[in-house]
Amino acid sequence: MQIKVSKEYLTELLSRQERVDQRGFFDYRSISIKTNTIPNAEGSASVYIGNTYVLAGVKLDVGTPMPDKPDEGVLVTSAELLPLASVEYEEGPPSPEAVEFARVVDRGIRAAEVIDTESLFIEENKVWNVYLDIYVLNYDGNLFDAGTLASVAALLTTRMPRLEGEQVIRTGDLPRLKTKGIVASTTFAKIGNAILLDPTGLEESFMNARLTIATDDEYIHAMQKGLAGYFTRQEIEKLIDTSFEKSKMLRSLISKAVSGD
Amino acid sequence: MQKPELIKDGKRLDGRDFEELRPLKIVAGIIKNATGSAYLEWGNNKVLAAVYGPKEVLPKHLADPEKAIVKCRYAMAPFSSLEEHGRAGPNRRATEISKVTKEVFENLIMLEKFPSTEIDIFIEILQSDGGTRSAGITAAGVALADSGIPIRDIPFAVAGGKIGDKLAIDFNKIEDNYSDADIPIAISPNLDRVLLLQMDGKMTKEEFSRYLDMVERVSKQIISAQKNALLEKYKVNG
Amino acid sequence: MVEIVLPGSKITSGIIKADGTYIENDSTYASVVGIFDEEKRHFIPLEGLWYPKEGDRVVGTIVTRRISAYVVDLNSPYKGIIMTKFEHSRLEEGDIIEATVREFKEFDDAMVVVLTRPKRLFGGVLLNIKPTKVPRVIGKGNTMIDQITQATKCSIIVGLNGTVWLKGGDINLATEAIKTIELQAHVSGLTDKIKNMLEKKGK
Numbered sequence: 001m002q003i004k005v006s007k008e009y010l011t012e013l014l015s016r017q018e019r020v021d022q023r024g025f026f027d028y029r030s031i032s033i034k035t036n037t038i039p040n041a042e043g044s045a046s047v048y049i050g051n052t053y054v055l056a057g058v059k060l061d062v063g064t065p066m067p068d069k070p071d072e073g074v075l076v077t078s079a080e081l082l083p084l085a086s087v088e089y090e091e092g093p094p095s096p097e098a099v100e101f102a103r104v105v106d107r108g109i110r111a112a113e114v115i116d117t118e119s120l121f122i123e124e125n126k127v128w129n130v131y132l133d134i135y136v137l138n139y140d141g142n143l144f145d146a147g148t149l150a151s152v153a154a155l156l157t158t159r160m161p162r163l164e165g166e167q168v169i170r171t172g173d174l175p176r177l178k179t180k181g182i183v184a185s186t187t188f189a190k191i192g193n194a195i196l197l198d199p200t201g202l203e204e205s206f207m208n209a210r211l212t213i214a215t216d217d218e219y220i221h222a223m224q225k226g227l228a229g230y231f232t233r234q235e236i237e238k239l240i241d242t243s244f245e246k247s248k249m250l251r252s253l254i255s256k257a258v259s260g261d
Numbered sequence: 262m263q264k265p266e267l268i269k270d271g272k273r274l275d276g277r278d279f280e281e282l283r284p285l286k287i288v289a290g291i292i293k294n295a296t297g298s299a300y301l302e303w304g305n306n307k308v309l310a311a312v313y314g315p316k317e318v319l320p321k322h323l324a325d326p327e328k329a330i331v332k333c334r335y336a337m338a339p340f341s342s343l344e345e346h347g348r349a350g351p352n353r354r355a356t357e358i359s360k361v362t363k364e365v366f367e368n369l370i371m372l373e374k375f376p377s378t379e380i381d382i383f384i385e386i387l388q389s390d391g392g393t394r395s396a397g398i399t400a401a402g403v404a405l406a407d408s409g410i411p412i413r414d415i416p417f418a419v420a421g422g423k424i425g426d427k428l429a430i431d432f433n434k435i436e437d438n439y440s441d442a443d444i445p446i447a448i449s450p451n452l453d454r455v456l457l458l459q460m461d462g463k464m465t466k467e468e469f470s471r472y473l474d475m476v477e478r479v480s481k482q483i484i485s486a487q488k489n490a491l492l493e494k495y496k497v498n499g
Numbered sequence: 500m501v502e503i504v505l506p507g508s509k510i511t512s513g514i515i516k517a518d519g520t521y522i523e524n525d526s527t528y529a530s531v532v533g534i535f536d537e538e539k540r541h542f543i544p545l546e547g548l549w550y551p552k553e554g555d556r557v558v559g560t561i562v563t564r565r566i567s568a569y570v571v572d573l574n575s576p577y578k579g580i581i582m583t584k585f586e587h588s589r590l591e592e593g594d595i596i597e598a599t600v601r602e603f604k605e606f607d608d609a610m611v612v613v614l615t616r617p618k619r620l621f622g623g624v625l626l627n628i629k630p631t632k633v634p635r636v637i638g639k640g641n642t643m644i645d646q647i648t649q650a651t652k653c654s655i656i657v658g659l660n661g662t663v664w665l666k667g668g669d670i671n672l673a674t675e676a677i678k679t680i681e682l683q684a685h686v687s688g689l690t691d692k693i694k695n696m697l698e699k700k701g702k
Contacts (some may be wrong), residue, residue, distance in 0.1 A: 131346040135338060321608070
């Protein structure tokens, strides 16, 4: 069953501090994180936030470093809004939405130094490339938070392949990829004057502005404001506080999922 | 690379008998946005199939006033194999598989009931270990039944062939790579129609005929996994 | 005996005419998942799509306004159109309407559902359910829908295209009841089950 609401109904609900799915404004839907769902990949995790369903897969290959960082490995993040995930998604080169999605997730992970990129150095002009692919399998809003959760959980459980001569050994007893930080993003949608955490697809269809904030215990690591609407300074400062609080909960979900792996 | 030994002590490398399928499990209705969907695990293969439609044809000039058109995408995730990171985007192999898969379903969907519309079938191989096109068709058959789009039958598919002088069914990746003959086949069981047949390698007519007998014998297990997936949806607790 | 049949399965020798079946070699086969009641020789599809028929009452949303017609989304592969020439209501993009199917025909290189007597529905919520479940949501002689309306004080209009409009009263409870019916349409004793649910959870 799909539900659609009229603008009038939604406005009336929000003015009573209610949401269509009866959540509080700053509540997440139920979240599930499963790691190592694709054992062929070096790392993987599937995440549900409500009906939003994403999968992150990690592969490592030998490559060359970026010229400005000759002794560090390279993270390459891509996102696919698969046509199987929504009627709105079409086959073809990545849409601007998919590119923004991948870049926002990538930025949080880089800034929080989730991967210890120096540990990926092999020898001069030879480093490990980390390919992080985010697959959207069912769209129901808030891809950024689901994508970040899946990516971080996948990276934290990634097996580090080793080299035997030119051959990459990907199976057997392997250590984990060296990681440092853990980050989680929190996404807010603004509809009229109401601000909601973890918007559903239905809510996103009515939102006029979106704000994503990625944090750990101490720092804000990435932010992205989207769409034509606006936030005031007061709103943003308040949402940063909320983000720190919710990020703690999200990161503990990641830790739980990762420790079971 | 040297061809590895695929048979040891009369068994296959993963310990299976020649006529033994890998474990097969299917769940219907897993993608909420789709008209119909299925998730399938077959050995180490992990496959998602989803059906959308019938819907408006885009671009419009492709519309057929007599019947619905079918579009099919078979694609492999870049992290799906045990080897290096796969290149994104369609390649020649995926394009061919998409085409022959589409043709399987064009035969079975009652396209004439939905003139000037389009039905999309999406098959995403999340993890691959040989026989992914067969796994994709078997999953998409369940996704179509789940969708309510009228079909004449639910097809199943399986791939196998010849290892040395032995016939074997349901090849995994390594068998697929080094077998002496490889035959994916899709069949509409109730109508007894062969809807996909590909082959490469070396095989006599007699061997091929014995191979088809083998397919028929193992088909019951595949069909029952498909049925269970669909019936599971209607089980009600309490 | 009543059993669930899957597409491609032979329902019975001989010919039964029902939605979701086809005839081959003088036997009837299922083309969608459904239930076959052997005693009554009756097939009820559990999955399936809506085929527009003259006189069908539908619920939809105005997508655009063209010079001579409004285009209506009917949760179907086919768009509805309302010819402005014959209808005097003033409608706008996004408006929810209830209307009756006048005909299903080819128009401008596409199949369209020509609608008549549109009535605007103000505000509220739309649910898209499987069209095959609509008869169950309405119930024999409206029993099911009447009991939901009474218990929830919701105004409910059920379109044969599977789109349901709800307004006022306890929308959440009405939605839950309809969702349960959609999932359990094949279960017997559903009217009582829904009755209990409404009594237990009603305010």
